[in-house]
Each structure stands twice: as C-alpha cells, then as structure tokens.
Amino acid sequence: MIEFKNVTKKFDRYTAIENVNLTIQTGSIYGLIGSNGAGKTTIIKLLASIYRQDQGEVTIDGQPVFENVHLKEKLVFIPDHPYVFPQYTTRQMARFYRNCYPSWDEERFKNLAQAFEVDVNKKIQSFSKGWQRQIAFIMALAAKPDILILDEPMDGLDPVVRKKVKNLLIQDVAEREMTILVSSHNLREIEDICDHIGILHKGTLLIEKELDDLKSNVHKVQVAYKNGLPDRLLDKLKPLHAEKRGSVHLLIVRGEEAAIAKQIIETHPVIFDLLPLTLEEIFIYEMGDIGYAIKNVVV
C-alpha cells in the first residue's frame, strides 16, 4: 500500500503540491489526473524517490520511500520522456537494468522484445519517440516490479500499441498484484484501465474515488412527458443536475439503476432512456461547483 500523508513539495518559493493525502491499495491501478502544472509529475517523482518532500511522509507498506534501496528494487518509473544512455542499444540497456533490478526476468525480456518486434541490437536513440517508449515499457515489465509508475505513458503511442500496452499492464496487475500509478492530463485516455482516480488541481488533490463506485452510482436519464415534468418526480429523484432540451428533460441522478427506472416508469413518460455516464461527466456532475471549475482540466 502506497501512502502520501500531508505531503508538501516546494521548488524554491513555488509550491508544487500542498498537503496531499493519497492512498493506493496494492494491486490497483491508480490514475492521477490534472492539467499541466497541477503537480502530477511532482507526486510521481516523490514516489520514485527522485524528489524529497519538504513536509509529510511518502511510504510504501509503512516504510519511507526516499533512498530506500530495498523498496526501490521493486519499483520502476517510466518518465514522460524515457531517457537512455547515449549510444546504448536495447540489449545494453537491458543488461544495465538487469544489473540493477534483482527481479529482472531475462526470459520475459526476450519474449516482450519479440512480441513488440524490437531489434535489440539497434541503438535506442535511433528509434522514433513511440518506439523508445515501447522499449521503456519492455524494460519496465521485464524488471517485474511490484510498483510501476508511469508519467503520461500513452503519449506518442499509436492506438494498436496503446491497446497492447494496456493489456500487458492489466495482465501483470491481475497475475502478480502489481500496483500502478499512472498520470495523464486526459481522463479518457486512461479511464478504461484505472480502478481508482485522483484529481489534482493547482497542487492539491481535489478528489480521490474508486471508479466502480462512481460508475454504478450515477446515471443519465432522458425523459419526455406530454404535460411537462411532474413536480414530485424531481423531489423524489433529487437529481444532481437537470436541464431541458426542447421537450426532453435531461437528469443526472444518483442511486441504483432499478430503483430509478421504477420511479420514472410510474410517472408514465413518453420517452425514457437510462444511459451510463462517461467518467468525465460523472466527475463534472458529482463534484458540482468544483466540477465545473475543473471541467476544462479533465477533458
């Protein structure tokens, strides 16, 4: 379990994150969402023990992370721009990683390199940006970490590779209980793999939620009545949000799907649809005022 307790990090006088509390359960995929400069990378580098917090604690299973070699042997970080030593080939880089990570699985490295069709004898810097990122994934997964930290991992990958990478990640999480912390400025990009989401805005963590909770709990309802919307319906449903487009009413309602449907059908609407919300919409409606404020942030 990864925990941030009241963590503050300043760069000179500029405060990058302030009083962040965050918990990531073992075996979960935690998505960190925020606009540029929100503090995602700062949180990630604190966990990777690259930065040192000014206040608070960053722990894994109760132990502080900073300069903790024992913990770091089980932790791999892929930055937003993966760095390789100049002139190094994939094979040389792999040897370097193997030397650093005790859990390195050579067999797995070979299989992955084959699956991604990477020429291991070619200098990494001569590959395109997307390829370099794939190679970084191969290295990271071959090191078989317990915790994988990814900063904007999908940038520069084409949809096919994106899919392939996502599958691999999910597979590792399922098989080995790997924990993943992944950041993105784009909610849509990672919503299909995350089970937890944290939203950062201007250095503070606005909200931290389990996705399944959210998704099963909030619904979008479209209804139309001949004689207008019955007043008591709104009283009963207490929608988070209501608006009217022509004769169709759009309601965002919290609660169990069946119960909501039952209540609405009782009022005999002309049209009735119950739709799932996108993650983005959930956040916006769920969080009310703040949600509107950060609407632009998460899209």
Add this chain to the structure above:
Amino acid sequence: MPSKMSLFNKELMLQMGRSTGWISVIYLLGLLFVLPIRILLILYSDSDNFLYYQSRNNLYQYDYEIQVFLIAIAPVILAVFLFRFLHVKQAADLMHSLPLKRSRIFHHYALTGMVLLILPVAIVTGIVYIMHFTYDLGSLFTIHDLLYWSGTIIVITLLLYIASVFVGIMTGISVVQAVLAYVFLFFPIGITVLLSYNLKILLYGFPSDFFLNRQLEKLSPITFVTVLESRAFQWKDAVLYIVMTLVLYGLSLFFYKKRNLESASEAIAFPKLRSVFKYGTAFCFMLLGGSYFNDVSFKNLGWTLFGYGIGAGIGYFAAEMVLLKTWRVFTRIKGLFVYLAAMALFVLGVQALGFYENRVPEQSEIKNALLTDNPNFYMRYDGFYGDVFDPKPMKEPENIDAVLKLHKQILANKKVNQQENNKADRDFFIVYELKNGQKVVRQYRVMTRLYEDFYKPIYESKEFKMTSKEIYMMSEKKVKYLQIRANGPLNKVVTLSTPEDVRQALSLLKEDVLAETYDDHMYYTNGGAFIEFNLGKEQSVVLDYMPTYVKFTNWLKEREMLEQARLTAADISHVVVAKGDFSEINDSDLGLESAIEKSKNALKITDKGQIEQVLEKAGSNPRHEYAAVVYYNGGNFKEIMFFDEEHVPEFIKNHFR
C-alpha cells in the same frame, strides 16, 4: 539472475567507461607523446639535444607546455562529463529512480573518475620504467625522478578533479560547472591578489608585495601546475593536497546527498548559496574594478572609488544574469545598494580606527627586526632548485632601534611619501618578529634621499651586512669558480677556479664589503663591473665590483690579473666630460651623449693617466653634477658615467672652475 548486488555495479562503471573513457584515452595519448615517445626522439637525436635533456631537473621539463595543458584540462573535463547526469534532468531522474543509494552512485562516479585519471599515468609510468632498463636511460633521469613525476601528477590531478566534482555538485549546469571549476581553482590566488592590492590602497604600509610574491603559485593547484617545471613539489605539499582531496571528496558526498535533483539546470544548486555567489561575485569584481582604476588613474581617489562602484555593479548584475539565466536583471537593484552601503560603512570604520597603519611595536616587544630593500626576500620560497640567500633578521638592540626610528619617520612623512610623482625609488620592507610569536610586516615606497640619515647607520653596521649580503651566506665549498667581468663589450674576464684562489678571493671580498660605507655603496653601485660566483646547477651569486674593494684589487694586482679584470685606460680612446644637470634626460643614452657633447665648455680627455682617474672615480647616479661619455677603442661603444663634487678628479674640477 543476480540475487545479490555486488559492491561494484559493473554495468554502471561500464556506462561511465563508454561515455567518458575517451577523455582518459586522449589523456593517455598525450602523456605517451610527452614521455615515452619524446624519450625515443631524444635517444635518436643529436648529442646536443641529449645533453640538454641530461641537465633537466625533473621529468616535467619534457614538453612542459603539453604536460601543463593535459594536467590542467583533463581532470576538469572528466569531472564535467562524468557528473553530467546530475545536470540533465532526464538522466538525473533515471539514475535516481534506480535502486541505488546516492552515496553508492557518488562513490561509483567519483572513484571511477579517479581510476580514469590514474590509469593513463600508471600505464605511461610502466612503459617508461621498462624503457629505463632496456635503453639504459640512467643518464637522463633516475627511477626516483620517474616516481616523483607519476606521484605528483596523480596527486595534483586528483585534487583538480575532485575540486571540479565538488563544483559540479554545487551547480546544475555543466558549462557553469566548467567555468566555476576554474574560478574555484584560481580563487585562492585570485582573492589573495585582489585583497593584497586593495588593502594596499586602503592601508598605508600594507606589504602587498610580500603577500603577492610569497608562494603565490602554491596557493592554487592550477597555478602550481604552471611552475612544476622549476619548483619541487614537496612532501608537505603532497600531504596537503591529499588531505584537501579527501576533504573535498567528503564534502562533495555530503552535499550530493543533500542536493535536490530539481536543481538540475539551475546555475547554483543550493538556494542558500545563491546569495553567497551573488555578493561574492560583486565583492570580487568590486576589488578588481578598484585596483584597475587605482592603477590606471595613478592612485586618484575619485577614479578609484568609481572603480569600486562600477566593479561592484558589474559583478552583482553578472551574478544575477547567471542565476536567473537572462540579461534583463537591471530592475533588481535593491540588493546592490544594500551591499554598497554595507561596504562603505565597513571601509570607513577600518580607516577611522587606524590601528593598522599606526602600529609600531615597542622595542621591548621585539625579538628581531628585518629591514631590506631587496625584493628577493619575499620572492624566494622553498621548493626552489638550488640555495636560497634571504636576508636574515637582526637582533642587536641598536639596529632594532634604528629600524624603529626609520619606521616612525616614514609614518611621520606619510603625506609626502604618498604624493604622486614624488620620485620614490626604494621599497623598504620591515618585518618585526615579536617576542609573543607574532609578526608585523610593512612595506613602504619612499625616496631614498629623505631617509639617508636613518638608513646609513643600519647599512654600515656589521650585523646588517652579515645578514643581508649574499656573499656572507653562501658556502665557500659550493663555489665552483668565480669570474670577474669588466664593464663594456670587451669581454675582459678573469676566472678563478682553484679552491685556494676562491677561498682567498672570497675572504678578501668579505673584508672589503664589510668596510664599504653607505656613501660609497650609493655612489659606485651599478658601475657595470661585477663578480659572479658560480654555485653549479645554473645558480650563481653576483656582486658589484666596486673600486673601493681595495684589498681584493691589490690581491689581483699582485697576481697580475687586474689588467684583465677591469676596464683600463688602454681600452678607452677618449672621454668627454660636461658639468650640469643631466638627470632629466637619463632615459636614452643617445640623448645624453649629444647633450654632453654639445654642452658648453665640454672637456675632452685623451691622456691615459687622466682617463685612468676618470674610470676609478666614476659613479652611476645621473643626479650628479658631472657627466662623462666614455668612448671605447674601436669607436662603436660608449658608456655614460657621472661624478659628484666629492669624487670628481681635480683636473676636471679645475677645468670647470
């Protein structure tokens, strides 16, 4: 799969080798050219060349310039490239996300760098060692010379390297590291020069030359490198360098652990150091500006103050530009004003107190006193090849008292002495060693004439001569031979080389020098004839041969060597003498000559007897009343000589009456 991590991370070291090994290779190539290949060239060259190298004191004298270049550059470049990972954000992120403790990373990098510096030297040493036996190089240098060379080169490069590493930890930009590394390495010497020079401006009597010349090169390893050719690196230097290396290693490790990685690409990595950097730069530039304008304006106070102000401003803004990485910093001016105000207060405080300038110790406090106008006493230092004849302090109470009187008189004349264009011609250095172990050192530039009454008794005392004249200090046994050379281009030389001759000549000269009066010394000094004592190994002691050295002259005469030892009337075709003040045109012999020739009532002397008198009585000070052009036989060479009323021969005096 390695389950246990070994002490050395092989791959990490391999990576360093791949990225920075080339520096080591170039260094090795350079050293190969400088020693083994050079030695081969010497072996296959003509015998003159071989003789030249036989007389070398140490192996640094083989292609010295290239060696300096290699030693001064390789360690710094290596440190910059090795620790580049700290200055490139992505590289820093990668290195520090790996499961390696910072201390481990540091040891790996720092020690690998040391190995990369030591290996080339070790290889070259090995090669030369083998060559020494296979080619029988014993006459060129000894194994001890070789070990001295490799030992010193390793000790020095390691210090240069670790100092650059230390700077690298402190900064976040590689270029800044390279620049600051040299600044750091030059700093001890630079700040000494600046402080000495400025204290001289600020405090009357501050012995800046004393500090400026005393072991100045030794202050910085980088300047020591430039004099290794002629200066021996001693054991105590080695110990100091090794201790410094260890200290800097420890400090680098300490600060590396403290360092925040986000400071990559910041000019100064530690926020608290930034103000030190800013005001430190302002301070140094202030001193520089002040000294420069003091110098070019001939000590004009207004210009000097202007120099201080402008220097501080330049330094302050330059530091700001580096820190903020932009040149548009001119609105941030508050700090500069605070700084200048603080400086002004400090200087006024020091000046008002005046405890430095007016400090003259009591006679009862003084253990001994040294007075000299010989700048050599602070320019020589240990580690020189050859013997040293520094003036020694005097202990006799009368002499100490006389020095104190002279000192007080100089202080009383402070205003006169500091006037511009006052024709000051002599630097007096005064060093008191006090009974409590302290030293009081002062330097004054004065007009000799003003202090003759005070200086004369000191000069004529036996103790002063015994402690300041080289002839009393050198060992008779070391004198290989002595040569007496007459003035002029006649190449009249007498060489005495048997031990008995040397012994007799030396003891007679010692008596003559002891009997020499101050006035004679002043009158005849720089006459042109001199006696040179050769001490071997290109070292010699030179003594003016004065006409007053009667005992020695008679001794030469008895042995019929005098004619060959000095200028005689037979060497001279004629002499023209004139009376008047010629001191204003002393800059060129040609001008003087025509002035004398054209002078009204000039006397032409051709009589050999009279010429002999002229040669015996002539002095060298152009302020004297009579001036003479002495024409040598053959017509191509002439010399200007002077007489005062006291020494001028009767017949000349009569002519101008």
